[in-house]
Every structure is written in C-alpha cells, then in structure tokens.
Amino acid sequence: MLIVAIAFVVFLLMRMPVAFAIGISGVLFFAQHPELPFTIPAQITVSQTQNFSLLAVPLFILAGNFMNRSGITKRLLELASVMTGRLRGGLAQVSIALSALMGGVSGSAIADASMQSRMLGEDMVRRGFTRGFTAGVLSYGAVLTPIIPPGIGMILFGTIGQVSIGRLFAGGVLPALLLWLALSLAVWLTARSRGYEPERKVRPSLKETARAFKGGIWALLFPVFLLFGLRMGVFTPSEIGAFAVLYAIFIGVLVYREMKAKGFIEALEGSLTDVGAVMFLIALSVIFSYGLVFERVPEVVSGWILGVTENPYAAMILVAVFVLVIGFFIDATVLIIMLTPIFLPVIRQLGGDPVHFGIVFIIAATIGNFTPPVGAAMYAVCSILKCPIGEYTRESKGLLAAVALVVLLLVFLPGIVLFLPDLVFG
Known part of the structure; x- marks a missing residue:
C-alpha cells in the first residue's frame, strides 16, 4: 500500500x-497483485453505486438545492439579524447565526460559505472589517453545516460505519450550538479589541421579532421533522431524503411561492453536478478501500493505537489530531469515506460510542475545508472576496482555536453529543 499511498499524494x-x-491509485494496488482478477475494480465500483442506503445522499443534495431557491435564505438572514444584530461584531455575528440556521438547509459547508460570501462579504468589508477577518468568519461559520441535520457527512459516516443515522442527526444538534457559541465569542473578542460596532443599534420590536421567526419557522422545523420521522419509524434514512425533497418543493411553491420554473430547473441542474461529483467519488473510493482491507491496514492501525493507549478518549484525541493534520491536504468527504472503516472499529473495540466518535470525527475532518493548503471552502471564500491566503490564515487563528477547543471538549464530555440521541431514541 506504500506505493499506492505515494501515488495518491x-x-x-x-x-x-x-x-x-483515488481511483487510479487504487487500481495500482491491483497491478501489484496479479493474483487478484483485474475485473474486481470494475465490479466493486458498480456494486457500490447499487448501495440502497446511499440513496439518501443525492436526495438530500437535491432537497438542499430546492431549499436554497425556495426563498428561505433571505428570511433566515432576517431572523439571524434579529437574533444577533445587537451583539458586538455586527454582520460577523449575523453570519455565524445564519450558518447555524442554514445548516439544515444546505447540508454543505462549501456551499454555505460560498453563498454567504456573496451575500454578506462586501457589506462586511464596507463596514470596516478587514478582508482576512471577513473571509475567516464566512468560512469557519460553515463548520456548523455538516453536523446539523441533514449533514451529508453524517449520512456517509453512518452508511459506511453501520451507525444509526437518526442518532447521528440528533447527536449533532448540541455540538452545533456549542460551536455557534464558541465562534460567536471569538468574534465578540475580536470585535471588542478592534472596535467593531453592532449591526443594530436598537433592540428589535416584538412585532419584528415575531415576523422574523414566522418567516424562518419552516427551516427551523425541518430538522425537527427529520428526527421525528426517524424516531417514529415513519421513514428510513433513504425514505426521509425523499420527504426532504417534497418538503422543499412544498415550501418553495406553496408556502413562499418563490420557486418558479426557472429556479426549479436551476436546482435540478445544480444537483446533477453535485450528485455526480459526490457519487463518483464514493464509487471510486471503494477501489482504494479494497486495498486497505486486503492489506489489513485497519488491523495494523488498530494495533498501533492499542499499543499507545487503551483509553477511548486518548485514542479519540489521537484520531482527531491525525484527521485534522491530514485534513490540511485532503477533502473532508474523502476523509470520511476512507478513514471511517479504519478508525471506527478501533473506537468500538475500546468501548467508545460510535455516535460520539462520529460527531468528533466529522468536525475534525471538516476543519480541513477552512485551512491551507487545499481547503475548498477557504479558496471559495478568498476567491469571491479577493483575499490573500496569508491574510486569511493570520486573521482566522482565533476562529480555528475556538473550533479546536470545542472538539477537545466534546471528546471528554460525550454527554454533550449523546444526551439528545439517548433522549429521542433511547
């Protein structure tokens, strides 16, 4: 596997x-093992696309694109402004709140960061925020997206690791709120030191607050309906993806009445591109994974970790640090697909809870989207705002520290993750 790994890098x-x-380096493994039929890569690639549980991935991507064109985004922006506009930091606080509210809508950290950069980026710069800090806030706020139902990362982790997706959905809610608090505090401290003023000088009236919550209520209820449907056995994870699509169309066509034929077609076109990219990655990754299993890499890694520690918390920290470092170079989706079969069995062997590990693992993997040298969300935001990567990196240190501290806290306080899954699912 060494040659395969080098080729991949x-x-x-x-x-x-x-x-x-991933696919080509995986094929190199079979070239090294002539005793294995060379038809295996084609067979396992095709069979991976027939995995029924993965049907939730394209359905939730489609639902997210429909939701983004339903008129819900501007209503959530108004709600975020009402909730946080009077906090020191102004639009930066509004951006973090919008990321939390949009998590259940877009499901994609990169999509969320890109969208907010176009909506709020230049306004933040005109209000006196530096471009580096603006880009950092708009980028790191999207760390909330993958762990608020229905995050695609949780669906992939649950499918690959045979972990309850319903429990993962529930497990992401409180950590997301904690991340929101940590990022908001980091923004407040920076704003206080630099004199950034609140966005709103006057407290919103009761009427204005009620109107904002009424406008955003359909998005806020979306994760609730997902958890309720899974808990009551009304839907399987795959079926609830279909419900999400119908829910998004219902909101756009009948509630807000802003999804017209053009927006509907644009959502379909965007979904084709997104689904094709994700599913092609999933299909080809199985070639690479076959070599890992054949060479017993999971067992080797398990043996190494067990040789270092038998404490599940210490093992989880080792994994989180490893994922964080390697995430500087590899996309989060790839990490979840490739590393879940390696690390999850180790945590299970040590007695750790797979839902607890899953949330920590997904957050650690997602951080790589916001860090150089290959962070996809970072490049998207910096490109839109024309911000140098060096300035972005300097201005984002406090935000990275806030997220890292939350990850550390979640490792040692599993109750934060498991409270809601245990309450809802028993």
Missing part, C-alpha cells in the same frame, strides 16, 4: 481531481 499535488486520484 503525487496525484493530489498534480491537482488531479480527487475522485480520479
């Missing part, structure tokens, strides 16, 4: 698309 450095880098 070289392909990434050549800026080859990640799906091809």
Whole structure:
C-alpha cells in the first residue's frame, strides 16, 4: 500500500481531481497483485453505486438545492439579524447565526460559505472589517453545516460505519450550538479589541421579532421533522431524503411561492453536478478501500493505537489530531469515506460510542475545508472576496482555536453529543 499511498499524494499535488486520484491509485494496488482478477475494480465500483442506503445522499443534495431557491435564505438572514444584530461584531455575528440556521438547509459547508460570501462579504468589508477577518468568519461559520441535520457527512459516516443515522442527526444538534457559541465569542473578542460596532443599534420590536421567526419557522422545523420521522419509524434514512425533497418543493411553491420554473430547473441542474461529483467519488473510493482491507491496514492501525493507549478518549484525541493534520491536504468527504472503516472499529473495540466518535470525527475532518493548503471552502471564500491566503490564515487563528477547543471538549464530555440521541431514541 506504500506505493499506492505515494501515488495518491503525487496525484493530489498534480491537482488531479480527487475522485480520479483515488481511483487510479487504487487500481495500482491491483497491478501489484496479479493474483487478484483485474475485473474486481470494475465490479466493486458498480456494486457500490447499487448501495440502497446511499440513496439518501443525492436526495438530500437535491432537497438542499430546492431549499436554497425556495426563498428561505433571505428570511433566515432576517431572523439571524434579529437574533444577533445587537451583539458586538455586527454582520460577523449575523453570519455565524445564519450558518447555524442554514445548516439544515444546505447540508454543505462549501456551499454555505460560498453563498454567504456573496451575500454578506462586501457589506462586511464596507463596514470596516478587514478582508482576512471577513473571509475567516464566512468560512469557519460553515463548520456548523455538516453536523446539523441533514449533514451529508453524517449520512456517509453512518452508511459506511453501520451507525444509526437518526442518532447521528440528533447527536449533532448540541455540538452545533456549542460551536455557534464558541465562534460567536471569538468574534465578540475580536470585535471588542478592534472596535467593531453592532449591526443594530436598537433592540428589535416584538412585532419584528415575531415576523422574523414566522418567516424562518419552516427551516427551523425541518430538522425537527427529520428526527421525528426517524424516531417514529415513519421513514428510513433513504425514505426521509425523499420527504426532504417534497418538503422543499412544498415550501418553495406553496408556502413562499418563490420557486418558479426557472429556479426549479436551476436546482435540478445544480444537483446533477453535485450528485455526480459526490457519487463518483464514493464509487471510486471503494477501489482504494479494497486495498486497505486486503492489506489489513485497519488491523495494523488498530494495533498501533492499542499499543499507545487503551483509553477511548486518548485514542479519540489521537484520531482527531491525525484527521485534522491530514485534513490540511485532503477533502473532508474523502476523509470520511476512507478513514471511517479504519478508525471506527478501533473506537468500538475500546468501548467508545460510535455516535460520539462520529460527531468528533466529522468536525475534525471538516476543519480541513477552512485551512491551507487545499481547503475548498477557504479558496471559495478568498476567491469571491479577493483575499490573500496569508491574510486569511493570520486573521482566522482565533476562529480555528475556538473550533479546536470545542472538539477537545466534546471528546471528554460525550454527554454533550449523546444526551439528545439517548433522549429521542433511547
């Protein structure tokens, strides 16, 4: 597997698309083992696309695109302004709140960061925020997106690791609120030191607050309906994806009446691109994973970790640090697909809870989207705002520290993650 790993890194450095880098390097494994039929890569790639549980992925992507064109975004922005506009930090606080509210809508950290950069980026700069800090806030706020139902990362982790997706959905809610608090505090401290003023000088009236909550209530109820449907056995994880699509169409067509034929077609076109990229990556990753299993890499890693510690919390920290470092170079989706089969069995063997580990693992993997050298959300935001990567990196240190501290807290306080799953699912 050493040659395969080196080839994978070289392909990434050549800026080859990640799906091809994984697939081609995985095929090299079979070239090293002539005793294995060369038809296996084609067979396992096709069989991976027939995995019924993965049906939730394209359905939730489609639902997210419909929701973004339903008129719900501007209503959530108004709600975020009402909730946090009077906090020191102004639009930066509004951006963090909007990320929390949009988590259940977009499901994608990169999509959320890009959208907010176009909506709020230049307004924040005109209000006196530096471009580096603006880009950092708009980027790191999107760390909330993958762990608020229905985050795609949780669906992938649950499918690959055979972990309850319903419990993962519930487990992400309190950590997301904690991340929101930590990022908001980091923004407040920076704003206080630099003199950034609140966005709103006057407390919103009761009527204005009620109107804002009424406008955003359909988005706020979305994760609740998902958890309720899973808890009551009304839907399977795959079926609830279909419900999400119908829910998004219902909101856009009948409630807000802003989804017209053009927006509907644009949502379909965008979903085709998004689904194709994600599913192609999932399909080709199984070639790479086959080599890992054949060479017993999970057992080797398990043995190494068990040789270092038998404490599940210490093991989880080791995994989180490893994922954080490797996430500087590899996309979060790829990490979840490739590393879940390696690390999850180790945590289970040590007696750790898979839902607790899953949330910590997904957050640690997602951080790589916001850090150099290959953070996809970072590049999207910096490109839109024309912000140098060096300035972005300097101005984002406090936000990175806030997220890292939350991850550390979640490792040692599993009750934060498991309270809601245990309450809802028993």
